Amino acid sequence: MSQAELSRGLNAGLNRRGRAVLELTTEPATAMLANEVEHVSKSRRRNDLLRWQAAGLLLPLGVFGILEVVVQNGWIARNLLPAPSDVFESLWQLAGGDLWKHIGASGLRVLAGFVLGAVLAIVLGAAVGFSRRLEALLEPSFQGLRAIPSLAWVPLLLLWLGIDESPKIALIAIGAFFPVYVNVVSGVHNVDRRWVELGKVYGFSRIGLVRRVILPASLPQLFTGLRSGLSLAWMFMVAAELIAASKGLGYLLTDGRETSRPDLVLVAILVLAILGKLTDEALRYLEIACVGTRDTLGNTR
Template sequence: MSALEIERAVAGRTPVAPARASRRFGLAGWLLPIALAALWEMLVRAGIANGRLMPPPSVVGKTLWSLAASGELLTHANATLWRVAAGFGLGAGAGTLLGALTGALPVARGLLDPTLQALRSIPSIAWVPLFILWFGIFEASKVALIAVGVFFPVYLGVAAAIQDIDRKIIEVGRVFRLGRLAMIRRVMLPAILPAWFTALRSGLGLGFMFVVAAEIMGASEGLGYLLVDGQQLGRPDSIIAAIISFAVLGKLADGLLLAITRPFLAWQDLGRDKL
């Protein structure tokens, strides 16, 4: 088949709408966890498996319902979301500014990047005692720890995106005699947006990971506190309920960020949308 015949065949085919295909595969993604949960429930009910340390879904569901009915789950979820939002805002803002600075200016890259790369290798838990000494055990130390976790993936993503801009794109802008501000707005910014938004999503995911460490170090509310409380009381159902709540909140937050950023990438014509 010639290239012209292939193009005609592709042009004549009615593609599946990307949004419809995305919804279809999104629903299919629930099949595996539902099947595994149903299997574990049957094994426990049949007496084949012991549900003491790993409670069946029915027990976890009752715990979640009890926490939701009492308002305790909402209180913990709100506390966690507030900390993640504050830490994400601070970390993403600082990461974007420093990433743009080191990505665009070789002098700033030589001065700042080696130190930031060294700090990036420090485990998150190592910051806990220092932040407690600096900010106390209240909200400031928790938000600071989350901001550190968000900062580094955003910083790396922005810096790398700027350094990886194709030189040919810059040359096209110069051919059209674009000024510095026009070059940034019409050429450089669209070129780095996809990588920047991906870095923001990575930072948000790490923000939910760091909030667990933040809430373990002395919180009186939050889903991390619910984890510790379940461990101290020997209640695995409460621990799993907190883990599920983390997963749901993280997925919803990621979906919200994706929905906010998607309109800015509407200009992209990607091959995956045509498959």
């Protein structure tokens, strides 16, 4: 072999080895750089979101300030719309008295009705979504019942169950049932058919398929239904307590109307808004714990 050929061979070997070393050194560096860029991007999005959330908290404060000026200057009569300072003063007074009793009564009713309605909705929704025959049998009736307004149920429930806690819990359960049911059925229908076939290959029974394949796959839509159902449970609770109740936030609304105290009505509305937001946030964090953070558009904005 000539000197030139030997030199070319050595150079080629060195070039191949150099490229290999370069690839080994640049690939981890590129991955680290990409991870760092993604981390910085997420940090910037998080900070931007925090700024917008702070602005979202300032928005109602600005509205309260404008209303305070408007009412204090007499542009709106106090018997129609009290000043925010009057509302918070009433809230402070009630917080040292019967407010917690009303919150406890309403909260227990919502909890009992929501759990009852949601459990029934999950069981029936999974069964209807899994069985076409059962869907053909029950779906027309459920869709018809879903269109009935909440107050239309009140006279019938009072006739059947009396005026104690039973009709209130039943009405709340009706309100929570349909959003959860609709989302569970939709979630089951959207489960990838290949997962179901794989479960059959492993010998799962129908109940095993529902419990181990279908329900876990439909968890995102299930939690959407649960959050919607919880919101409606609070609304139906107010409807139930407006009819027959001696305590609760709905009763507080009625008491404020009958005694011509709009500040009391607004206190009840404010407390309902806070409780609704807190319970919805609790369900949202439960969803994150059960489903995890998904790579979706909502998590990348």
